[in-house]
Amino acid sequence: MDQPRHAVTARSIAARGIGPAPQQGTALLPPMDMASTYLRDPDNGYSAGSVYGRADNASVRHAERQVALMEQAHAGLLFSSGMAAATAVFTAMAPTHIVAPTIMFWGLRDWLHDIARHGHSITYVDMSNLPAVAGAIRPGETGLVWIETPSNPLWTITDIEAVAGIAHRAGAILCADSTAATPVLTRPLTLGADIVMHSATKYLNGHSDVVAGVLAAARPSALWTRIGALRAQIGSAASPFDAWLLARGLRTLHLRMREHCRTGQFLAEALDGHPAIAEVLYPGLPRHPGHAVARRQMEGGFGGMLSLRLRGGEEAAIAVAAGVELWQRATSFGGVESLIEHRASIEGAGSPCPDDLLRLSAGLEDPDDLLRDLHRALASLG
Numbered sequence: 001m002d003q004p005r006h007a008v009t010a011r012s013i014a015a016r017g018i019g020p021a022p023q024q025g026t027a028l029l030p031p032m033d034m035a036s037t038y039l040r041d042p043d044n045g046y047s048a049g050s051v052y053g054r055a056d057n058a059s060v061r062h063a064e065r066q067v068a069l070m071e072q073a074h075a076g077l078l079f080s081s082g083m084a085a086a087t088a089v090f091t092a093m094a095p096t097h098i099v100a101p102t103i104m105f106w107g108l109r110d111w112l113h114d115i116a117r118h119g120h121s122i123t124y125v126d127m128s129n130l131p132a133v134a135g136a137i138r139p140g141e142t143g144l145v146w147i148e149t150p151s152n153p154l155w156t157i158t159d160i161e162a163v164a165g166i167a168h169r170a171g172a173i174l175c176a177d178s179t180a181a182t183p184v185l186t187r188p189l190t191l192g193a194d195i196v197m198h199s200a201t202k203y204l205n206g207h208s209d210v211v212a213g214v215l216a217a218a219r220p221s222a223l224w225t226r227i228g229a230l231r232a233q234i235g236s237a238a239s240p241f242d243a244w245l246l247a248r249g250l251r252t253l254h255l256r257m258r259e260h261c262r263t264g265q266f267l268a269e270a271l272d273g274h275p276a277i278a279e280v281l282y283p284g285l286p287r288h289p290g291h292a293v294a295r296r297q298m299e300g301g302f303g304g305m306l307s308l309r310l311r312g313g314e315e316a317a318i319a320v321a322a323g324v325e326l327w328q329r330a331t332s333f334g335g336v337e338s339l340i341e342h343r344a345s346i347e348g349a350g351s352p353c354p355d356d357l358l359r360l361s362a363g364l365e366d367p368d369d370l371l372r373d374l375h376r377a378l379a380s381l382g
Contacts, residue, residue, distance in 0.1 A: 145175070
């Protein structure tokens, strides 16, 4: 499985993997490296490049190289969760001012509420409003702009290239959470972001059996070195088994994303205008406020995530979630199975998520079956 002599697309990289690993031999797939420690050479060196499992593992390196190549990145770092990856960026930075989205993954936003413990200050802003983003920047003080696009759970779109320009003119770096888009649809580093982050638990793995996160950097930097050092010191790298499963999941990412996008678009169009639904939130709908930007920076589709706001409010939303049969009531997203959840219940007190909102992750089941299941549940509202 030598590297091709000529340039290939991200799709080919994902499907074929990258290799071979030193111990792979003639095996088509790289074996799992479960070692916790590695032998020294007689001269006391480590010519193979691995010393100890907390920082060194061939399976981890294999998966993070795959993601880095797909993102057209300088390098990647694989973590034990998406939260571990995201928080590593903030904790590795010297105290600074941060600009972050008003609407974003709740787990990270909740963690950021106490960001002052790391010496940082933070301003939240609507990242789809470029004048507001520019106004939130403090020249000479802002060191990091964090974006998430499409953002969870309202699926708002941020213009990555434009916000990168705003951040860089102020001397700040831009980090983009691209979990919902994946490298198949959007490559933020090619649009000006400095670091891209994924919860690899979601689409990258795609089978609801891994918890992992990954960062990929556009170029070497002191911050990137510090992030890697912190990961080794804290021991927050992904396990070899999770890394191996992730690398396996990446092999079908392009095929899965094609179907997720098709089903997401189909459901959004079919449910738009339903009398029980006040609004369908999906960037693939022409009336979506971020549709034009999404068309420009998302290639091949708009993803498999959509949200529904019910006219009957929280009671109706919970009733619909309870009334489905094919959709499964669980948090997380990006797996082969379709999931539905009342998001405000998950996020709890203080969440900006509307209580009439259902978040849907369109899986790989038959789209018509998924639509019929939702129609039955919606019809039960009377």
